[in-house]
Amino acid sequence: MASAEEETELVGYIGDLIEVTSRGGTNWNKFNPTTFVWDISIPSHPARLVLQQVAGAALVHNKGLQSAASDSSTKYVFQAIDLTIPQGAPVLIINGADSDLLNRKLRELFNTISGKESRKGLDFLGSIIADAKRRF
């Protein structure tokens, strides 16, 4: 759990990431349907950022029994990995389950990345169709 000061600092960093991503200054790649990875190729300090959306287990009510699961909300997990360390160990992990504020910021980042991904796909499709229209 981050302290209040650390949380404020992290919110600032995530905000910067959202801004850079919005401007197209990042290269996030889809690792799996709910995870994005950005390999940062700084020669002196290669690093990797990982952002994952984790769907909470559905809350299922059952007559006379405790619920089988406890959490139905979506959480986000962020990892910063130092690639100079063998095995690429995470040096920072932010779990949205620990802080609503951080979870909201991570959700914003995830949505920004997803939006960029969708835009990329739509632009690609649009360019193909435009090209086809010109030819035929």
Next chain:
Amino acid sequence: MPGEPSPIDVNHLNQILQSVTEPFWHRPDFWIGTALGIAGLVFSVKAFLEAKKAAVAAREAGRTVKIQTTTVDLTEFAQRLSKIQPKIRFVDARDLLDEVNRRLRRAIAPFAGDPQLKDAIGVLKKTLQAASEALAAVRPTDAAKESEAPDSVYNGVEGHFRAISDALADLVGLFEKKGFDFGEIDGQR
């Protein structure tokens, strides 16, 4: 005198006539036969009832054994699911969930219609379905690069595996209660 019946013949005829005209229920052999017949019937009915009770007891003993076996299986699945580790790979998580899913459904199928268990079984099936969907959401686009996002599989499925474990614990409790109920019912008989 020749042609006249002798007194002995007359007496004999009188005896025969008396035995024919006397009501049969006045005869002791009738009551002995009747008593033996009733006793036979009573014993037959008692034997039938005992055999029926024995069949019910045997069937319930079989169900109790089945419940105990199923309880052991469910407990084992819950333990296996709760032991997943952060570095778990997608194929290992998929194999574990596939096996648990298949064996669990087989174990609970005989009890799906049981009014005391069907709600808990319904919950368990929903958690299994949710876990399958969560696992599909962390399938790597490139399996060779799976280690690039450490713990992504664990993060994605751990909560769902825990939910299955919780649902199993509820079900095991009901199974144990059910086994206890059989004992009480048998004791009242």
